[in-house]
Amino acid sequence: MSPTTLSRGGSTLLMSWTEPRTASRWSPYKRGARKALRLRLCGILAGVSLVLFSVPAGALAQQQTAARESRSESAPDAIHSEVFPRDSGTKTPDVEPSANVVGTVRDVSGASVSGADVSLIPEGGAQSQTTVSAADGEFSFTKILPGSYSLVVNAENFATFTSAEFVVAVQQSYEVPNVSLTLATKNTEVTVHPAEFVAAEQIRAAEKQRLLGVIPNFYTSYTLDAAPMTAKQKFQFAARGTFDPVSMLGVGFGAGIEQATNAFSGYGQGAAGYGKRFGAKFADGRDSDFLTHAVFPSLFHQDPRYFYLGPGSPFKTRLAHAVGSAFFTRNDNGLTAPNYSYLLGDVSAAALSNLYYPRANRGVSLVFTNAAVGLAGRIGGNILREFSKRVTTNVPEDRAQ
DSSP: OEEEEEEETTEEEEEEEEOOOOOOTTHHHHHHHHHHHHHHHHHHHHHHHHHHHHHHHHHHHHHHHHHHHHHHHHHHHHHHHHHSOTTOTTOOOOOOOOEEEEEEOEETTSOBOOSOEEEEEETTSOOOEEEEOOTTSEEEEEEEOSEEEEEEEEOTTBOOEEOOOEEEOTTOEEEOOOOEEOBOOOOOOOOOOOHHHHHHHHHHHHTTOEETTTEEOTTEEOOTTOOOOOHHHHHHHHHHHHTOHHHHHHHHHHHHHHHHHTOSGGGOSHHHHHHHHHHHHHHHHHHHHHIIIIIHHHHHTBOOSEEOOOTTSOHHHHHHHHHHTTTEEEBTTSOEEEOHHHHHHHHHHHHHGGGTSOGGGOSHHHHHHHHHHHHHHHHHHHHHHHHOGGGEESOOGGGOO
């Protein structure tokens, strides 16, 4: 009997002992033993195979698992580094700011506009840049990033200008065309008062005007475009001037002179004579004032005031204007016309004097005498009004000279 060996993977295993088959009564038992030995040997071989093949397979599985874990850990970083570079956020790649934007601010007439606020606004909400246009209207933005921009210009008294969107390339010097400003439209509230209201305000102001702060100078208008007065205002204005206390003092002073010179001797002397002379002077003044300042101006629609010319004109022109105003005046419509109101009012007042002067002094001569005195007084008064503004109080400030 000789042993049988099995070699696998460099290992030698003892399998069994073989012996020549001989017929014996122990043969069935031997066959059973050999069968059991073979089964045991197969189990041993299976265990050895399991040991031999399980170690590399386990190592390989570990390597595959480690590789998968490595890929799973590195994959997000790889994707992030390829699609979104680290620490870049959403910024575009760094580009050197090398572009320029220039232009000139002008108005619709083509004249340059200085001091205008010019804003360069990038599209997308980035921070804008602002500069001010120079004396020639020019402006510039240097070393800016390429991209899309728009321009907004603001200047005093002009409407806001906004340009169309434009694109600036790398190292380009872009000139914004047609930066033209239009005048701003203002919402102005204008209150329009009736001419009667304006005239009333001007009359109240005129009633404060006095020569040397004492003598009434109501009928001098320092406003060349004064509003026309209504008939009612002409009568009220005449009453205000003719019954002024200073005017009453003037009447008394004039009656005293006539008393002293015994003018109109038919009145006599003493208190009675003075009283008659005072009454005659008072009637002369009131008749003349109402007829020349109210009655006839209302009938002929003429303005009874004297319109101040002022030192802007030569002396001779001003003197001629003062004298001529006794013969020419302004109608309520603003046109110049013969001064019918004063001439007829003066003659009518002189005619009325025949009703209360002494009989010896009545007649045509009295009418023309009083009319001539009234005309001379009108001319002298106009000259005084034209050249006495500096000594007149409460003159409107807009025409004070």
